[in-house]
Every structure is written in C-alpha cells, then in structure tokens.
Amino acid sequence: MRKRIIAGNWKMYKTAEEARSFTEEVLGKAPVSDNLEAVICAPALYLPELVQLTNASSIGIGAQTMHEADEGAYTGEVSPAMLASVGVGYVVLGHSERRQYFNETDAAVNRKVHAAFNHQLTPIVCVGESLEERESGKTVELVANQVKQAFEGISEDLAKTAVIAYEPIWAIGTGKTATAEDANEVCGAIRATIAEVYNADVADHIRIQYGGSVKPGNIKELLSMDHIDGALVGGASLEPASYLQLLEAGANE
Numbered sequence: 001m002r003k004r005i006i007a008g009n010w011k012m013y014k015t016a017e018e019a020r021s022f023t024e025e026v027l028g029k030a031p032v033s034d035n036l037e038a039v040i041c042a043p044a045l046y047l048p049e050l051v052q053l054t055n056a057s058s059i060g061i062g063a064q065t066m067h068e069a070d071e072g073a074y075t076g077e078v079s080p081a082m083l084a085s086v087g088v089g090y091v092v093l094g095h096s097e098r099r100q101y102f103n104e105t106d107a108a109v110n111r112k113v114h115a116a117f118n119h120q121l122t123p124i125v126c127v128g129e130s131l132e133e134r135e136s137g138k139t140v141e142l143v144a145n146q147v148k149q150a151f152e153g154i155s156e157d158l159a160k161t162a163v164i165a166y167e168p169i170w171a172i173g174t175g176k177t178a179t180a181e182d183a184n185e186v187c188g189a190i191r192a193t194i195a196e197v198y199n200a201d202v203a204d205h206i207r208i209q210y211g212g213s214v215k216p217g218n219i220k221e222l223l224s225m226d227h228i229d230g231a232l233v234g235g236a237s238l239e240p241a242s243y244l245q246l247l248e249a250g251a252n253e
C-alpha cells in the first residue's frame with residue numbers, strides 16, 4: 001500500500017510572520033497517521049525556521065525549486081547541498097510555473113532529479129499538459145515523455161522513492177479541476193510509463209499526486225481513485241483551516 005502524500009505549495013506567498021504563525025497553528029492539529037505524509041513547500045527563505053518548528057512533528061518541509069549544482073557562481077540560486085544542510089526533505093522540481101517563467105527544460109529537470117537524490121532529497125517531479133495540448137489529444141503522450149525524460153538515468157531503487165505530481169496547467173489556480181476520472185486516467189498512464197521504463201514493482205511503489213485547484217471539497221473524490229496517491233496544493237494550502245482539512249481527508253479516506 002502506498003503512503004499518501006499531501007503537499008502544500010505556498011509559491012511566492014506569505015511574509016515570515018505569516019509563515020511562522022501558519023506553521024505554529026497547524027503543528028498541534030495536523031493528523032498523525034501511518035497512511036499520510038504531510039509536507040509544506042515554502043519559499044527558500046523560510047525553510048530553516050520551518051524545519052526547526054516542525055522538527056518533532058509529522059510535517060515535512062520542502063523547497064519549491066533548486067539549482068542542480070552543489071555550489072558555484074550562480075548568483076541568487078539555492079543548491080541541493082544547502083537544502084539538505086538545513087534539514088529540508090523534499091523539493092518540487094519542474095513545476096509548470098518554473099518551466100513557463102524560468103525556462104526550465106526536461107533536461108534541466110532530469111539533472112535536478114539526479115542532484116536531489118545525490119543529497120537525499122525526495123523530488124516531487126511535476127508534469128502536465130496545457131489546455132491546447134489536452135484539446136489536441138496529446139496529454140498522455142506529452143506527460144509520458146516528460147516522465148521518461150525526468151527519470152533518465154535514475155536507478156530503480158531511487159525511482160521507487162520519488163513522487164510525481166500530475167498538474168494539468170489549465171487546472172492550476174483556475175478553479176477548474178480535472179474530473180477525478182480524467183486525473184486518474186493520466187495518473188494511471190504515468191504509472192504505466194514507469195512500469196515500461198522500470199518494472200511493475202517500481203510502478204507499484206512510486207507515488208503520484210494530482211495538483212490543480214484541489215480543495216477540501218474535491219480532495220476526497222480525487223483520493224478515492226486507484227492511481228492518485230495524494231495532492232500538490234497551491235491556493236487551498238495557504239490557510240491553516242483548509243490545509244488541515246486536506247490532511248484530514250488524506251488521513252481518513
């Protein structure tokens with residue numbers, strides 16, 4: 001049985017004080033369950049403090065991106081070694097906003113997946129199609145290709161521990177969620193791709209999240225689907241009450 005993973009992606013929201021008070025508020029209230037991994041992916045600036053605050057809790061802390069090199073003359077960047085050195089456990093890679101606004105390519109995502117594993121960070125690898133691509137019937141082909149490229153050269157043992165987030169671009173921040181059936185179909189195709197690239201055992205272990213306008217009102221249905229093992233949540237992860245409701249759904253359903 002795959003352990004569910006529900007991750008909030010705060011994107012570029014919250015002041016330091018807001019990040020702190022959110023975390024303090026959810027700490028005592030987050031459900032503790034063997035079936036659920038809860039994660040907050042915060043702006044890099046707040047990561048050390050959030051790691052400290054959540055140290056004794058069931059909540060894990062993740063970054064939203066990173067550079068692929070351990071160190072170097074890359075002004076403004078944060079390296080995987082730096083993330084690991086402050087106790088960060090996860091990193092979102094290849095988010096569509098990174099691909100769109102920061103020209104992150106599939107090849108760069110692949111280098112970052114390698115770099116994350118080199119530092120014992122769990123990568124949350126994002127894939128997903130645009131509306132145009134969906135309408136032209138290319139979703140499965142495109143997403144399968146993104147997955148294949150992201151995992152190029154990654155061993156079976158490491159791939160098993162990765163997380164893939166299927167986030168259709170047209171569903172991000174728009175209030176338009178993919179239907180649970182459509183989301184499950186693509187997540188199933190991602191699992192089939194992993195089975196093809198690796199084997200059935202890796203496909204059985206790897207966790208696949210859905211992301212795109214996930215809310216307390218639709219998460220249960222999404223999580224009831226065979227191939228959906230969790231959610232990567234933007235807007236609805238910003239308020240403690242709704243983040244906690246998402247975690248409750250993950251722990252209970």
Ligand SMILES: O=C(CO)COP(=O)(O)O
Binds near residue numbers: 173175211212232234
């Ligand atoms: O991009 C997302 C999470 O990474 C989804 O964002 P929303 O939940 O705000 O649609």
